[in-house]
Amino acid sequence: MSNATQLIHSIPVDPQTGSISVPIYQTSTFVQEAPGVNKGYDYARSNNPTRASLEQLVATLEQGETGIAFGSGLAAIDAVIKLLKAGDEILAVDDIYGGAFRLFTHIYEKFGISVRYVDTTNVENVFEAITPQTKLIWLETPTNPTLKISDIAAIAAVAKASGCWLCVDNTFASPALQQPLTLGADIVVHSATKYLGGHSDLIAGVVVTREKELGDKIKFIQNASGAILAPFDSWLVIRGIETLHLRVRQHSANALEVARYLEQHPQVDKVFYPGLPSHPNHEIAKKQSKAFGGVVSFTLKQNTEDAAVALVTATQLFKLAESLGGVKSLLCHPANMTHKSIPAEKRRAAGVADSLIRLSVGLEEVEDLINDLDQALTKLNNKTTQPVKQKELVV
Ligand SMILES: *Cc1c(COP(=O)(O)O)cnc(C)c1O
Numbered sequence: 001m002s003n004a005t006q007l008i009h010s011i012p013v014d015p016q017t018g019s020i021s022v023p024i025y026q027t028s029t030f031v032q033e034a035p036g037v038n039k040g041y042d043y044a045r046s047n048n049p050t051r052a053s054l055e056q057l058v059a060t061l062e063q064g065e066t067g068i069a070f071g072s073g074l075a076a077i078d079a080v081i082k083l084l085k086a087g088d089e090i091l092a093v094d095d096i097y098g099g100a101f102r103l104f105t106h107i108y109e110k111f112g113i114s115v116r117y118v119d120t121t122n123v124e125n126v127f128e129a130i131t132p133q134t135k136l137i138w139l140e141t142p143t144n145p146t147l148k149i150s151d152i153a154a155i156a157a158v159a160k161a162s163g164c165w166l167c168v169d170n171t172f173a174s175p176a177l178q179q180p181l182t183l184g185a186d187i188v189v190h191s192a193t194k195y196l197g198g199h200s201d202l203i204a205g206v207v208v209t210r211e212k213e214l215g216d217k218i219k220f221i222q223n224a225s226g227a228i229l230a231p232f233d234s235w236l237v238i239r240g241i242e243t244l245h246l247r248v249r250q251h252s253a254n255a256l257e258v259a260r261y262l263e264q265h266p267q268v269d270k271v272f273y274p275g276l277p278s279h280p281n282h283e284i285a286k287k288q289s290k291a292f293g294g295v296v297s298f299t300l301k302q303n304t305e306d307a308a309v310a311l312v313t314a315t316q317l318f319k320l321a322e323s324l325g326g327v328k329s330l331l332c333h334p335a336n337m338t339h340k341s342i343p344a345e346k347r348r349a350a351g352v353a354d355s356l357i358r359l360s361v362g363l364e365e366v367e368d369l370i371n372d373l374d375q376a377l378t379k380l381n382n383k384t385t386q387p388v389k390q391k392e393l394v395v
Pocket of ligand 1: 073074171192193194
C-alpha cells in the first residue's frame, strides 16, 4: 500500500460513534471510577485523546515510536534541549532557524548548555567538532533559508559512534518527502505550523522519537513543563495531514518550476533549491528525499537590502509574511525578518546575503506565480533602487 493511502487510513475512526473525523475532546479532566482507576486519561495536560491521535499519526508518518505534540515548533525544540544538563554541548548546523539560535543562545547558554555551529554539509566537519561533552547533534536539512542539504545517514553514523543523539528538524521536507528516523536519526522535530498543518492557520510543534525510551523522556518533559498542544489545534493539524502528500507533491512541482524560471533570469544572482542540478548537494538531496519541497531562495545581482525590499513589496500573489508551508504563496526577506535576531556578520557568513529572498511556493497555478515574480523583477529593473519608505513594508 502506498504511503498516502496508509496515512489516510491510519487516522482512526472513532470506535464509540463511528465518527470519521477524530472527535475534539475539549475537556480539562476525566472522571475516575476510583482513585487511579480510569479509562487511560486522568488530566488533559498529561494526555488528551485528540492530541493522542495526532501524536500517533505523526509518529506513524515519521516511522517512529512515540509522537509528542506541543504548542509550537519552538516548544518542541525546547523539550528536546531539556534532555540535556549543564556542561553538555550541542553541535548545530550553521544555517540554523533564527528562533532555534535565539533559544540556544539566550536561554540555554545561561543554564550552562553550550552550542557550536558547523557547516554540516561536510560530514568531516561534524566528526572533527565532536568533543566528549557533545550530547546532541542538531540538523536542519534543507536549511532555512539557504536550503543546504546534509547527509542524514552519514551524520547519524557519526552520532552513533560518538554516543550522542541526532535530532533533525524535518519541518522543511516534511515526512512526505524525507524520514530521518529511517536514516538513523534518534529524534525528529517539526514546526507543524508549516507543512503538517499546511493552511497558515495555527501554531504547533511535534517531536517524534525512534525509540520508546527516549519518547518516554520527552513525554515526561511535555507533562512536567506543560507546553502542550490544545485539542482544537491538534484536530486542525490532523485535518491538515490528511492532504499532506497531495499538497507537498504540488508544492514541490511548483517550486521546481519557479526555481528554473529564476535561475535563467538576468536580475537574479543565485538560486538555492535542492532540486536544481546546480545545487551543490543535489545528489544527496535526491538520495534521501522523494522531492525537494516548496521553499526556494534567491539573491539579486543588485545585492542590497533596498533591492530586496523593493522586490518583496512589488509582488501581488506572493504575500509578504514570515512562515511557510501554507496553501497561499508567501515571501520574506530573512535579513530583516526571520533572521533579524542573528548578528549580521554571522548571518552573512552562513550564506544569508543582504538581498536574499525566501519564497514559500504555494498551491496556485504555477504560471500565475511566475508571472507575479516576473512583473516584480521587471519593476526592479526599471527603477534605480531608492530606499523604500517604511510604510511600504506593511502589506
Ligand atoms: C517555523 C520553524 C520553527 C519554529 O516553529 P514555530 O511553530 O514557529 O514555533 C522551527 N524550525 C523551523 C525549520 C521552522 O521553519
